[in-house]
Amino acid sequence: MWILMGLCIVAVLVIYVFHWIIILTDPKFRNRSSLPPGSMGFPFIGETLQFMIPSYSLDIHPFITKRIQRFGSIFRTSLFGQPIVISTDSEFNSYLMQQEGKLVELWAGPATKIFRQSDGFRIPFSNIHKYIRSITLNHIGAECIREKLISQFEEMFIKTLHQWSTQTSIDVKQSITKMNFRFFAKHYFGYDIENLSSNFERISEELFTDFTERLKTIPLNIPGTNYHKCLKEWRKAFKIIKNILEERRNSPEKYRGDFLDQAINDMEKDKIMNDDQIVYLVLGIWFANSASISSMAQLIFKFLSEYPSVVEELRVMNETLRFSILLPGILRKTLKDIHFKEYIIPANWIILAFTPNLHMNSEIYEDPLTFNPWRWKELDSFTVSKNFKPFGGGLTQCPGAELSRAFIATFLHVLVTKYRWTKIKGGKVVRNPILEFSDRIHIKIWENREKT
Incomplete structure (x- = not known):
């Protein structure tokens, strides 16, 4: 036992020594005085x-x-094996958004590795986002929402809420995820739920429900x-969607003009992406919709239960969105050294433009930890535009922002005009660092016959 412990200690010391050798010989660390202040933590795990x-x-x-109290509004650290600068400085964060494609590019963190499981993008990851934004807005943009999706949402909510009212209680996150999953399975690649295998529904629902939690770990594929x-x-979900894509391509008569068809046509015309990348694109946008909407729905039920008036x-x-930021900020990778005030942030570092501090700024939002929807009566549009960014900012603002708003707004309309509910259990929030629930909200819902 003592020999084993000794070997472990030696191994740790060797790793530690090599870690600092790498740091001290890396040019970007030689002039450490120019880096933002902070601590890099332990070897590898930071x-x-x-x-x-x-x-x-x-x-x-x-x-x-x-760390803001200790180092100021811009500081360095190491997270998930990656040196990173975290900025809560609004001036610097605005500057970053203006430098998209010049000094910085989009970086998706550990998720980037998942979306690059194929042979690699044929164009830079920052540019692929421009295409993703374009194709997404074609199918879930304002025009599509207004002309088609609002009425489809309302029809779905009427049917779903009636089903919920027949149950003893429902798990809000799981139920919203399932509803979202079924709707967008049809919208993105034309599959009615009756045509989906139960295995696919089970895999995808479990994936969408647990994916965020499992992704927030050190990216060790062990x-x-x-x-x-x-x-x-x-990969299981990928395989099923890949089969759907191949079936669609081999059967032109099944063309529906949906998201998947446009991606296939664009691939064949412009050679933008290959089959694997199209599948990851569909899954990625599908998941992003599900994650943001289920997070907002849980917060809405929490707050409406606590503030019935x-x-x-x-x-x-807006008040719910002020709390329910899915990610702790906007991630960018530096393409060149960035000089800002007395600091130099080296090329190939990651910058997290931390945005939740905007939403918790007591100078803008009085008593920011209190849920107060009436505060928005007093805020002017200029103040809101500068200090309210629930869907990111810059050229890479989330293209699904309007979809999330429309989905939740329509859901609320049907809910409050036709139903009543009570919270059965759950609702304790936790930040680690994303705002989530340590215990999911369960509600009992029934028809409000007085209003219907």
């Missing part, structure tokens, strides 16, 4: 463990607030780790 410690509050995660399980589930006015949307 400060990841501190970053992931749960905080049971709606407020900004203590990892961020403690059997038994959450990241490995995440990749495994993703709001139901009468329903000034809920």
